[in-house]
Amino acid sequence: MTTTGARVLLLGVLLTTSAHPALARDEKEEPIRRPPLPEPIFTESTTDIDGYEPGEIEFDVNGAESVARRNGARLLQTSFEIEWKVWSRLGVRLEPSFSSAREELATSSENAFGFRAAAGWNLLHDFRHDFHLQIEASERFVDDTPYAFRTQPGEAPLPFGADLKAAVRVLGWTLRTSIGTEAGGTPAHAPVRFQAALMHPFTSDMRFGFFGLEMDADWARPDPVVLAPNVWTDVTPIGLPARLGVGIPIVVGAPDTFPAAGLYLRLLILTSREASFESQETTAHQRE
Numbered sequence: 001m002t003t004t005g006a007r008v009l010l011l012g013v014l015l016t017t018s019a020h021p022a023l024a025r026d027e028k029e030e031p032i033r034r035p036p037l038p039e040p041i042f043t044e045s046t047t048d049i050d051g052y053e054p055g056e057i058e059f060d061v062n063g064a065e066s067v068a069r070r071n072g073a074r075l076l077q078t079s080f081e082i083e084w085k086v087w088s089r090l091g092v093r094l095e096p097s098f099s100s101a102r103e104e105l106a107t108s109s110e111n112a113f114g115f116r117a118a119a120g121w122n123l124l125h126d127f128r129h130d131f132h133l134q135i136e137a138s139e140r141f142v143d144d145t146p147y148a149f150r151t152q153p154g155e156a157p158l159p160f161g162a163d164l165k166a167a168v169r170v171l172g173w174t175l176r177t178s179i180g181t182e183a184g185g186t187p188a189h190a191p192v193r194f195q196a197a198l199m200h201p202f203t204s205d206m207r208f209g210f211f212g213l214e215m216d217a218d219w220a221r222p223d224p225v226v227l228a229p230n231v232w233t234d235v236t237p238i239g240l241p242a243r244l245g246v247g248i249p250i251v252v253g254a255p256d257t258f259p260a261a262g263l264y265l266r267l268l269i270l271t272s273r274e275a276s277f278e279s280q281e282t283t284a285h286q287r288e
Contacts, residue, residue: 034130035206037167038174040197040214041230041247041266042154046120046136047083047091048271049167049176056085056271064152066249066262075259076100076109077152085271093118093138101259115142116155120165130169137162139184152264153216153226153249158191159184174199174212187220209234209243225252228264241270 037050047056060081067074079097086092095116102109120136140159155161163180178195199212209232216226230247247264254260 034169035201037130037132037169037176038199038201038206038210038212038232040154040176040199040212040228041232041245041264042152042226042228042249043176043178043195043197043214043216044154045134045165045167045176046093046118046138047085049120049122049132049134049165050125050130051085051091051271052088052122052125054085054087056083058083058271059269061267062152062265064249064262064264066259068259069256069261071257072102073257073259074102074109075262079152089122091120091122093120113142114140116140132167134165135163136165153228154195156180156182156193157185157218157220158182158187161193163193163195172200172204182218182220185220188222189219189224191220193218193220193224207234207237214247223251223254223258223260226250227252230264236270243268243270 036048039045039048047058058081060079060083062077062079062081064077065074077097077099079095081093081095083091083093093116095118097114097116098111099114100109100111116138118136118138120134122132122134124131124133126132138156138161140156160183161180162182163178165176165178167174167176169175174197176195176197176199178193180193180195182191182193194217195215197212197214199210201210202208211231212229214228214230216228217224218226226249228247228249230245232243232245234243236242245264245266245268247266249262249264251258251260
């Protein structure tokens, strides 16, 4: 599928689903007061998949380093994300990035800059059952990166990607899944990817964060499967409207000379909806 074809397909899906009455019924539903859904580090959505308030803004600062088991190959990545809920259904994300890679036995690193933009459209908010659907697309407009492995897990290695994402919470456990396609280049195996994440809060009100395991299987990469245990620490109880996430991405089956294991850090500034919920929960606990 070409990049143009993928864009046309995505636009058709957006127009069809946004006009379908069964998928528009959430407009009349009042959100049930629950903690915001936990969000994984890598396989996140463009703006909160359960978000519904226009004007919400979220900032993320990311940093990661991966190393090979031998021959000195390494990969350093940093990025800054801005997410904005334009309307109740539409959200956008802008993400400039920088990477520095050193191949095996190399004496110097090769630096690269990139810029990716994404848009997400909420197809369904079922607040009664805590179930949500979203379709989104992303494109890398600026890319000085010569190697697909520099793309962080969760992001499409090819320039254009489109995904259908779902999230549901049952008995405290949150399951998030995604299936998508890619375009704009030659995939290593196929332009298809599947993502899944399972998360659970430390406490029922999610005051102190949550932990989970996520998987990113992307057949556009030479080594498709990445597993990443991660944990999020909520620092709202000490007066800061933020979360700190730590992930350990591992590329399954990668050769020893490939930077296949590392550490990923993400600092997330909470949206006004999340910060308000956390503040109210903290105040309630202080009164008890």
